[in-house]
Structures are given as structure tokens and as C-alpha cells.
Amino acid sequence: MKEIEEAKTKTEKSNGNKAGAEKKIPIIQTLKPKKRYTKLEKELIEATKAAMDVLTKQKNAKI
Amino acid sequence: MPKFKPFVFDQNIFTEYFRVIHNNDTLAIKMRLSSVVLYELVATTISPDDLDIFERMRKLHDKNGTLITPDKNDWWKTAKMIRRLRFGDKSSSHGLTPKLQHAQQLRNDALIARTATLAKCYVVTKDTDDFQQFVSLMPNLEVVSDTEFFG
Numbered sequence: 001m002k003e004i005e006e007a008k009t010k011t012e013k014s015n016g017n018k019a020g021a022e023k024k025i026p027i028i029q030t031l032k033p034k035k036r037y038t039k040l041e042k043e044l045i046e047a048t049k050a051a052m053d054v055l056t057k058q059k060n061a062k063i
Numbered sequence: 064m065p066k067f068k069p070f071v072f073d074q075n076i077f078t079e080y081f082r083v084i085h086n087n088d089t090l091a092i093k094m095r096l097s098s099v100v101l102y103e104l105v106a107t108t109i110s111p112d113d114l115d116i117f118e119r120m121r122k123l124h125d126k127n128g129t130l131i132t133p134d135k136n137d138w139w140k141t142a143k144m145i146r147r148l149r150f151g152d153k154s155s156s157h158g159l160t161p162k163l164q165h166a167q168q169l170r171n172d173a174l175i176a177r178t179a180t181l182a183k184c185y186v187v188t189k190d191t192d193d194f195q196q197f198v199s200l201m202p203n204l205e206v207v208s209d210t211e212f213f214g
Contacts, residue, residue: 026214027207032067033089040127045091047120052085054113055077 070207071095071131071179073172073188074103080213095184096124098132099174131178141173144200173197180204187212 037045072094077084084090098121105117124130133141148169172190176197179186185205186194194206 024211024214026210027212028083028087028090028214031089031093034092037088037092040123041092044120044123044127044129045088047116047123048091049085050116051120052077052081054109054116055081056085057113058108058110059078059081 067093069093069095069129069182069184070212071097071175071182071184071186072100073175073186073190073194074100075189076187076209077104078108079189080209083213095129095131095179095182096120097175097178098130099171099178103171131182131184133174133178137174137177137181141170141177144177144197145169145173147200148196168193176201176204176206 034041070093072080072084077100101117101121105114109117121130172193176186176194180201180203185207187207187209188194189209191206191208194204198204198206
């Protein structure tokens with residue numbers, strides 16, 4: 001489970017943290033994007049965007 | 064150790080992080096879609112006008128082999144697991160069998176956990192405690208919090 005392990009073990013030293021305390025890297029940042037998508041993958045991306053647009057619309061309607 | 068381990072989003076991830084998912088193409092193609100999560104979204108959140116959009120997503124994931132659906136064995140094993148959890152609590156309730164609170168939600172979470180584990184995925188959820196209770200009966204279950212995943 002590479003992403004989780006990387007997130008758990010990588011450290012970042014922020015400017016304000018001289019002690020170098022561990023800061024977890026979010027897993028989403030460790031996911032490597034593909035350079036090229038297949039037709040099905042492109043369709044999946046578009047379908048997911050459309051579905052998330054629906055959820056956005058629902059959320060806005062509730063506010 | 065596999066180079067990449069796929070993941071399943073719980074329903075609460077979709078309803079909380081929809082903007083992030085919308086804007087990240089990598090998530091769309093690397094996630095596995097649970098039929099149980101889709102059921103929860105469609106049954107509780109989606110209006111009839113928008114049903115076709117989720118139907119399309121379901122069909123595409125099915126075609127892509129990334130739709131995770133419990134089969135008859137999963138239902139049986141999940142029922143036994145929840146039964147064990149329920150009766151395992153007897154000792155702490157002085158021999159009485161405690162009533163299951165939110166039984167339907169517990170069942171859905173257990174089905175998501177089981178099918179994700181069998182598909183070698185980890186579960187990303189806001190309610191890690193709800194899933195952690197299954198770990199004793201499902202040792203391979205891996206649960207990741209929304210903050211660990213999204214930061």
C-alpha cells in the first residue's frame with residue numbers, strides 16, 4: 001500500500017518547524033496521474049464530473 | 064507490496080468532497096465504486112431527474128471492472144459477522160443481547176468493508192470508528208480517514 005506508507009513515512013520540514021516534526025503527506029498527493037487516458041477512462045472521468053456536479057447542485061439547493 | 068492499491072470511497076466522502084473529486088481526474092479513474100455506496104447515494108441524495116447521470120457512472124464502472132458489488136456469499140458472511148458483533152457484546156451488557164442501533168447503516172458499512180477487502184482495496188471514510196469495529200473480524204480490512212487521504 002504504497003500511498004499510505006509514503007504518507008506515513010515522508011516528512012516535511014516547514015519553515016516554522018525547526019524540530020522537523022513529521023507532517024503526513026495526504027494520499028491524494030501521492031497518486032500519480034496518467035499521461036494518457038483510454039476512451040473508457042475519459043468517459044469515466046466525464047461521468048464522474050457529471051455526478052459530482054449533481055452533488056454540488058444538491059448541496060447548493062440545501063444551503 | 065503492490066505499486067498501487069485501489070480505494071473505495073464511502074458515501075460520506077462523495078457528499079463532502081465532491082468538489083475535490085470533480086477536479087481530480089486521477090481519482091475518477093483510480094477509485095473503485097461500491098454498489099452499496101451507489102445505492103446509498105441514489106436512495107438518499109439524488110433526485111429522480113439526475114438518476115441517469117448516476118446510472119451512466121454505474122454502467123461505465125461495470126464495463127471498466129471497477130464496480131464492486133456484494134454477491135450471495137458476501138451477504139451471508141456479512142450477516143454472520145454482524146451477528147458475532149452483536150452477540151459478542153453480550154458480556155458487556157450483563158448477558159442481554161443488545162439491540163443493534165442503526166442496523167441498516169451497520170449492514171451497509173459491513174458490506175462495503177467486506178467487498179472492498181476482497182477487491183484488495185482500502186476504504187476511505189469520515190467515520191473510521193464505524194469501520195474499525197469490523198477489523199477484529201476482518202483482519203485485512205484497511206480504513207483510511209478523509210483527513211489522511213485528502214489532507
